[in-house]
Amino acid sequence: MIDALRVFEDDxxxxxxxxxxxxxxxxxxxxxxxxxxxxxxxxxxxxxxxEALARDHRDAIPWDLVHVFWGDERxxxxxxxxxxxxxAREALLSRVPIPSDQIHPMPTEGLSPGEAARDYEKxxxxxxxxxxxxxxxxxLGLGADGHTASLFxxxxxxxxRRRWVAEALAPDxxxxxxxxxxxxxxxxxxxxxxxxxxxxxxxxxCALDPEARPERxxxxxxxxxxxxxxxxxxxxxxxxxxx
Ligand code: 6PG
Numbered sequence: 001m002i003d004a005l006r007v008f009e010d011d012x013x014x015x016x017x018x019x020x021x022x023x024x025x026x027x028x029x030x031x032x033x034x035x036x037x038x039x040x041x042x043x044x045x046x047x048x049x050x051e052a053l054a055r056d057h058r059d060a061i062p063w064d065l066v067h068v069f070w071g072d073e074r075x076x077x078x079x080x081x082x083x084x085x086x087x088a089r090e091a092l093l094s095r096v097p098i099p100s101d102q103i104h105p106m107p108t109e110g111l112s113p114g115e116a117a118r119d120y121e122k123x124x125x126x127x128x129x130x131x132x133x134x135x136x137x138x139x140l141g142l143g144a145d146g147h148t149a150s151l152f153x154x155x156x157x158x159x160x161r162r163r164w165v166a167e168a169l170a171p172d173x174x175x176x177x178x179x180x181x182x183x184x185x186x187x188x189x190x191x192x193x194x195x196x197x198x199x200x201x202x203x204x205x206c207a208l209d210p211e212a213r214p215e216r217x218x219x220x221x222x223x224x225x226x227x228x229x230x231x232x233x234x235x236x237x238x239x240x241x242x243x
Contacts, residue, residue, distance in 0.1 A: 042084030054095035075176035146217035150179035201240035
């Protein structure tokens, strides 16, 4: 596996180039395979990227061939301000002509977390043939503690090798989460992290360390078997790398 670090002084330039790369991957997958399947990241960092995709690439991306999934979700209603689905809907999905039946949010109401995880796995299995889903692109954020998606240090979900979706408990509210598991992310064709700020430098260091233990640094466990990891980073996080 190869790590490609793309470091930018200017956040706007990072977002511009990251959006262009996502659009390129989407157009290439659609041309080659007739569809583009992407798992979106939550949190705050990716929101400008989603807004740039809607603003600058609305006409370039073949939205009729795009299927959107989520890498993780807070177990709150979809209209809750903390919902990853709501953030992506407001920043991107409500602004582009993607068919509504190609938007696949994680279920967060009317089911227990365990039922919701099983239900989402069924959704993924309906979309992907084969023993593991092959996302064309997984977008991921990075927490200061080394978590990514809702794979948190010490969590049982880190050891999941059979299920595609697992329940998770975050240290912060809303604690209940759902997350794709390592095998799903590691079968993706491309994994792109986007992270910034000095506070995440140690998390980046451990994520890049081939000796790091995913138990302590979950982002280090994202190692796509047939792909590479691309890191979209600001100068602050890189400048603060220890050592
Ligand atoms: C979430 C994300 C989570 C996020 C990191 C970074 O649901 O919050 O999936 O993994 O990517 O916590 O969050 P920020 O981008 O807000 O710093």
